[in-house]
Amino acid sequence: MGRRVGPKEVHVRVTEVREMDVPLQGGLSNAVVSFVGHKVSLVAVVSDHVRHGVPVIGVAFNSIGRHAQGGILRERMVPRLLASAPEALLDPRDGLLDPARVLACVLRDEKPGGHGDRAAAASAVELACWDLLAKAHDEPAFATIARRHGRAPTTAGVPVYAAGGYYDASDDVAALAAEVRGYIAAGYPAVKIKIGGVSLAQDLRRIEAAVDAAGGGRQVAVDANGRFGRERALAYAAALEPLGLRWLEEAVDPLDFALNAELTARYAGPIATGENLFSRQDVANLLRFGGLRPDRDVLQMDAGLAYGLTEYAAMVTLMEGAGFDRSAAIPHGGHLVNLHIVAGLGLGGCEAYPGVFQPFGGYSDDCLLSDGLIRPADHPGFGLEAKSGLDDVIARLVA
Structure with a gap:
């Protein structure tokens, strides 16, 4: 044979x-x-x-x-x-x-x-x-990734949310609300905005405007990028919990597992973290000491920051061994590479950068968004050459 x-x-x-x-x-x-x-x-x-x-x-x-x-x-x-x-x-x-x-x-x-x-x-x-x-x-990369990991690829599309809501000099809450409404109108079922760059009172005005524009707290996640110490993290947690947000992301230093565990004990809503963990050992420590709850919390490790897909797949295995479903894995990084990884490994979803971080952010025009799901196109590989703006840069590199 x-x-x-x-x-x-x-x-x-x-x-x-x-x-x-x-x-x-x-x-x-x-x-x-x-x-x-x-x-x-x-x-x-x-x-x-x-x-x-x-x-x-x-x-x-x-x-x-x-x-x-x-x-x-x-x-x-x-x-x-x-x-x-x-x-x-x-x-x-x-x-x-x-x-x-x-x-x-x-x-x-x-x-x-x-x-x-x-x-x-x-x-x-x-x-x-x-x-x-x-x-x-x-063949598209998600098919190769799925086969190499003994899986059937996700072909119907994967859940997606839009990441934006960054700070600018104007601190214009009306502009933030308009940005959020634009993402919802484009078909994204949820959005994520930044917090921690202004006072709690100012951030609450921003968050409440985003919640109103998106249609509810479940449609809005917030991300502090590890900015808070203990007192500020707990103050934000107490203020945000009544809003029923999609998740509170990286409120504290990503390696302060004890403080993360204290936060999960005090905040009933979902916590998201992991994008700044770059090895399977770091993830093992987070799972062991970080107080994460398999029934609600989200892990956001990113293969592009953590030695690639080989190491990332090992992280997913660790998650499953700790009682998490792989649907709890929603990688950081709203771009085509992670879209293929999510579809290939059958993960919980991915973010998108539809308006920021160009030329890398977001997807090619033929990645179709429908009913809150997005499907990779059928270009061979990750399809980066089909991404508007990135195609010219790649052409210069490979010429």
């Missing part, structure tokens, strides 16, 4: 890795960070596999809202990858490029712990390998 392989058996080897720093557009701020001057690392992994007369190239980036990682990529990770024996990067079961082996290669001689920027740099390379694999199979 012959070997069982994917729909089209291919043998992919890396021949070149390119990277470039791409500035984010706009002057957004949350309660902690101004994104003016922020850049994202866009990576292209070039292979020797030829389709339609040209080499197959995998493209990805290190998510949104963190700085570019060009130095780490150029000085450490890319040289290790290109110096590796090609066979060492292949899955021996089928001869295909193995993103997990690529990840192990780029992390060679790196000490445990101290994840941070290194995790985001490795993510860009590892995720580009998933894009490359899917293109080699001539």
